[in-house]
Amino acid sequence: MAIEAKEVNTVAVELQGISKRFAPAGRWPFGKRKKTEKLALDDVWLRVDSGRITGILGANGSGKSTLIRILATLLTPDAGTASVFGYDVVGQPSEVRRHINRVSVEASFFREMSPWENMLYAARLYGSGGAGTRERVEAMLERLGLPLDTLDRPMKQLSRGQQQKVAIARSFLTSPSLLLMDEPTTGLDPRSKREVQDLVSSIRRDRAATVLLCTHDLQEAEVLCDRVVVIDQGRVLAEGTPVQLIRQHAESDEGSLEDAFMRLTGKRLEEDEEAKEE
Amino acid sequence: MIGNGLRWEMNAFVGFVERQKNLYRRYWAWEAVWLLYNLVTVLSIGYLANGLSAFSGSSGRFDLQQAQLYLLIGALLWTYLSMVFFEIAWAITWERWEGTIEYTFMAPIRRLTHLLGLCAASLLYGIARAGLIGLTLVLLFRLDLSRANYVSALAIFVAATLPLLGLGIFTSILPLLSPEKGDQMAFAVQGVLLLISGVYYPIAVLPGPLYLAGIASPLTYTLDGVRRALLHGLSLSGALPDIGILLLMGVVLVPASVWCFARAETRAKRLGLLKRSG
Numbered sequence A: 001m002a003i004e005a006k007e008v009n010t011v012a013v014e015l016q017g018i019s020k021r022f023a024p025a026g027r028w029p030f031g032k033r034k035k036t037e038k039l040a041l042d043d044v045w046l047r048v049d050s051g052r053i054t055g056i057l058g059a060n061g062s063g064k065s066t067l068i069r070i071l072a073t074l075l076t077p078d079a080g081t082a083s084v085f086g087y088d089v090v091g092q093p094s095e096v097r098r099h100i101n102r103v104s105v106e107a108s109f110f111r112e113m114s115p116w117e118n119m120l121y122a123a124r125l126y127g128s129g130g131a132g133t134r135e136r137v138e139a140m141l142e143r144l145g146l147p148l149d150t151l152d153r154p155m156k157q158l159s160r161g162q163q164q165k166v167a168i169a170r171s172f173l174t175s176p177s178l179l180l181m182d183e184p185t186t187g188l189d190p191r192s193k194r195e196v197q198d199l200v201s202s203i204r205r206d207r208a209a210t211v212l213l214c215t216h217d218l219q220e221a222e223v224l225c226d227r228v229v230v231i232d233q234g235r236v237l238a239e240g241t242p243v244q245l246i247r248q249h250a251e252s253d254e255g256s257l258e259d260a261f262m263r264l265t266g267k268r269l270e271e272d273e274e275a276k277e278e
Numbered sequence B: 001m002i003g004n005g006l007r008w009e010m011n012a013f014v015g016f017v018e019r020q021k022n023l024y025r026r027y028w029a030w031e032a033v034w035l036l037y038n039l040v041t042v043l044s045i046g047y048l049a050n051g052l053s054a055f056s057g058s059s060g061r062f063d064l065q066q067a068q069l070y071l072l073i074g075a076l077l078w079t080y081l082s083m084v085f086f087e088i089a090w091a092i093t094w095e096r097w098e099g100t101i102e103y104t105f106m107a108p109i110r111r112l113t114h115l116l117g118l119c120a121a122s123l124l125y126g127i128a129r130a131g132l133i134g135l136t137l138v139l140l141f142r143l144d145l146s147r148a149n150y151v152s153a154l155a156i157f158v159a160a161t162l163p164l165l166g167l168g169i170f171t172s173i174l175p176l177l178s179p180e181k182g183d184q185m186a187f188a189v190q191g192v193l194l195l196i197s198g199v200y201y202p203i204a205v206l207p208g209p210l211y212l213a214g215i216a217s218p219l220t221y222t223l224d225g226v227r228r229a230l231l232h233g234l235s236l237s238g239a240l241p242d243i244g245i246l247l248l249m250g251v252v253l254v255p256a257s258v259w260c261f262a263r264a265e266t267r268a269k270r271l272g273l274l275k276r277s278g
Helices: A064-071 A093-099 A115-125 A133-143 A160-173 A190-206 A218-224 A242-249 A257-265 A269-277 B002-026 B028-051 B064-098 B101-105 B111-140 B150-177 B182-196 B208-216 B218-232 B236-271
Strands: A011-022 A038-049 A053-057 A079-084 A100-103 A178-182 A210-215 A227-232 A235-240
Touching (some): A011 A064, A011 A210, A038 A064, A038 A210, A038 A235, A053 A064, A053 A190, A064 A079, A064 A178, A064 A210, A093 A100, A115 A133, A115 A160, A160 A190, A210 A218, A218 A257, A227 A257, A235 A257, B002 B028, B002 B111, B028 B111, B064 B150, B064 B182, B064 B218, B111 B150, B111 B236, B150 B218, B150 B236
Parallel strands (some): A053 A210, A053 A227, A100 A178, A178 A210
Antiparallel strands (some): A011 A038, A227 A235
């Protein structure tokens, strides 16, 4: 399913006026449902070219994960349309699903099962899993620097970094044309973080897939992404290459993406992290 | 094209059965404890029937051996049926707890394949466990099965699989409707089926409305048919009406339950419920 070189620069993802609200859990059916709703996405327009890494940069609660979940066909937008390689996420979910895979902030696995059993399950859901799968999995994990003796141990015995590497290997196993990465390096130790970032870099180098990378990490976005979209309170504030964003929104040409982000949103990402910890 | 699609779905179907098998194997110690609990429950029903002889005296008014067999068949079948319900209903909750629910629901497979895969694994596992318990009963109790017609009993049992799948899928909708209380409501459904389906008594003893509900329950025909085959040697031709009713119920219940599941999934996507717990 990996994209061909000729497909680079075609439209991979297109959002037109996407909005999504969430109603908080009310006391229904024994009481009145609360009226207050949270606006997660507010009239988002976005176009992502194929073969590129596009960073979605925003604080917690800015709408990044909601956007990813809509593209993953796990959430229905209230308004607007979203398409992946021309397929509508609401009207043609099966076609969309054949083109995508996802790596989320939490490496989501059956914890008692081994990496091999989890990956075999994933392979089966994506049309493979027969002869040669074990060899492919071993080669992939070796490339990610994961010792092969971890392959048959329960997932719960693996470190957080190792689990995230297995999650990435699982997504590669299905050869997605669009890889949705929702904060894949959050919570990783510096070494694991570097290894995951190197892997994303290799995707960029090989043009192996279109990547939508949600991140908190401004440095990561600056280094890895071809384009960056800044999102806050459900709205797209700016988009462009990291250099363009710095030029247009930082106080000087020597500024950083963080300067641009602060100017655009009026806050630092660290503030959000501190607020979350409190 | 159709062949490819079918192969894809069959592969995914195998993936679900394989996954469940791996989970049972990995949790074998807890599964053994659960099996012991089921065994103890059925045995206590058998010994309860044994103990009734102490009250009936030498001029016992009813055939205690028949009563014991009647109760044991009910207890054994109920253990099987309730286990299948539990496994299917719990599958969604379990995925939510493990955090894999999003991966499974964004996989490019038909929901029918997903649900039938889970049901098939539950049925096979349920049969294996009920078989073990049944074997223990034969060893511990002097059961008079001289008049049993095993072919008829097996035919009714097989026919009951279809409506059982439908009921199982209906039950699995509950955790999709409510992440917090859905699986608990599955126990409530089990309780109602236990009351109305004649597990330990003929439904003729039930008051009017409950009796009518009992007539509508496929478990009633399963229990009654298997009992008549094992206790009174019901012939295959005599079992045909029960088999026909069970198949008819299955033909209605399976598509209806899949349709309802799709509606519940659409609702879950709208409300953002297709995500991990916590």
